[in-house]
Amino acid sequence: MDIDDFRARAKRKRKSLSAFLDKLDTIVPVDMPELVAITDTTVWKDINCTECANCCKTMTPTFKKSDVIRISAFLGIAPAEFKNKWLKKEEDSGDWVNTTQPCQFLVDNKCSVYEVRPKDCAEFPHHNKKPFDAYNETFKNNLIHCPATLTLVERLKKAVERGYDWD
Numbered sequence: 001m002d003i004d005d006f007r008a009r010a011k012r013k014r015k016s017l018s019a020f021l022d023k024l025d026t027i028v029p030v031d032m033p034e035l036v037a038i039t040d041t042t043v044w045k046d047i048n049c050t051e052c053a054n055c056c057k058t059m060t061p062t063f064k065k066s067d068v069i070r071i072s073a074f075l076g077i078a079p080a081e082f083k084n085k086w087l088k089k090e091e092d093s094g095d096w097v098n099t100t101q102p103c104q105f106l107v108d109n110k111c112s113v114y115e116v117r118p119k120d121c122a123e124f125p126h127h128n129k130k131p132f133d134a135y136n137e138t139f140k141n142n143l144i145h146c147p148a149t150l151t152l153v154e155r156l157k158k159a160v161e162r163g164y165d166w167d
Contacts (some may be wrong), residue, residue: 001051001056001147010144012153017143020157021136026091028133029164036132039155043105047148053102053109060098061120063087100146125149 029035049055063071072082086104087096100106105112111121125146129135142149 001048002054003054003061004054006054006150007144009060010150012051013150014143015155017157018140019036020160021140021153024027024133024136028131029160030134033130034154036127036152039159040127040152042155043148043152047151049148050109053106054147055121055124055142055145056109057102060101060103061118061124062093063096063118065122067120069114070116071118071122074113098103127152 015133024032062113068082068087069080072079075082077085083096086099088099089095090097103111104119111117123129125142125148126135127149129138139149139153143153144150
């Protein structure tokens with residue numbers, strides 16, 4: 001994966017893909033769940049997260065209490081030590097997030113705590129959220145972080161514009 005190529009493509013297409021997602025807030029094809037599922041399957045044939053790891057380099061997950069307990073146990077440290085060493089509490093949301101980027105657990109584009117990673121990471125890039133169109137803001141934000149999301153939205157846009165009365 002050429003991350004520079006992805007970033008250029010994301011920058012070039014972000015506005016039109018965001019507009020498409022905005023439009024999905026008001027016009028949703030009846031078979032959208034099926035279309036998303038089929039299209040998402042094609043995306044993962046072309047995208048390998050371990051060749052990218054851009055999400056781990058440019059974003060932070062939220063760490064729930066259960067994540068902190070699970071990961072700190074895996075690392076053999078106390079939850080308080082885990083928080084003090086790697087996390088900060090966001091003022092506006094109260095969420096626990098990484099203090100640094102890239103993620104401290106990213107080693108050679110792989111997660112060193114993969115087996116016990118935060119739930120937020122395990123669910124990323126959230127393509128299976130239902131209904132899909134309820135997460136358009138999430139996908140708009142992820143367009144510049146995740147090649148899989150960018151590819152999914154590109155393909156959905158093409159399919160919807162080709163196969164549906166979209167005007």
